[in-house]
Amino acid sequence: AQSVAQPEDQVNVAEGNPLTVKCTYSVSGNPYLFWYVQYPNRGLQFLLKYITGDNLVKGSYGFEAEFNKSQTSFHLKKPSALVSDSALYFCAVRAPGGATNKLIFGTGTLLAVQP
């Protein structure tokens, strides 16, 4: 069965510094991977996805993620953090093929950016 792990409950970073939010996955075959962000009292917003091709994926709001097949990781990154990036970030995986597009989410990582 596919699964996603986000090993850090919280990541603290100073504004202007680079940030990384970690995600590792377990899935049979080539995974489809996603990052979503949730602001307080809001729904989840799609940031980016990896399906195939270039291992570095660029997404919304200056975020990018690097797919690493050998380490089964899909870490979210941003070169320079903003206070407004503070939110809850979810990594999700979907196994290719099959009859459903359902997503399996990680437990979430709270990103706190200090001014």
Place this chain on the structure above:
Amino acid sequence: DSGVTQTPKHLITATGQRVTLRCSPRSGDLSVYWYQQSLDQGLQFLIQYYNGEERAKGNILERFSAQQFPDLHSELNLSSLELGDSALYFCASSVGGAGGFSYEQYFGPGTRLTVT
């Protein structure tokens, strides 16, 4: 704004009661998904419908049921409610439903259910 709408935003009800949550997908999206978000369980997939037909089931209790109507809106029915059912319920939609393609899902703002 994702284009997915959910009503109501908040719902407070008593144990043993029955409630219905409603979702309208983005225009053109054929798939609707329901997820439950709680502090102890995280984000859990409940059920998916594609063009009116059930496509997949996740950790959905027998007391819960859903359907997708011909106009593609969906309803999630929760009955015999228990305190532990208190959670945020999200609806999401996507263009497709499965196959070799992976379609990103767009989430509604959620319905916060409180069972007292």
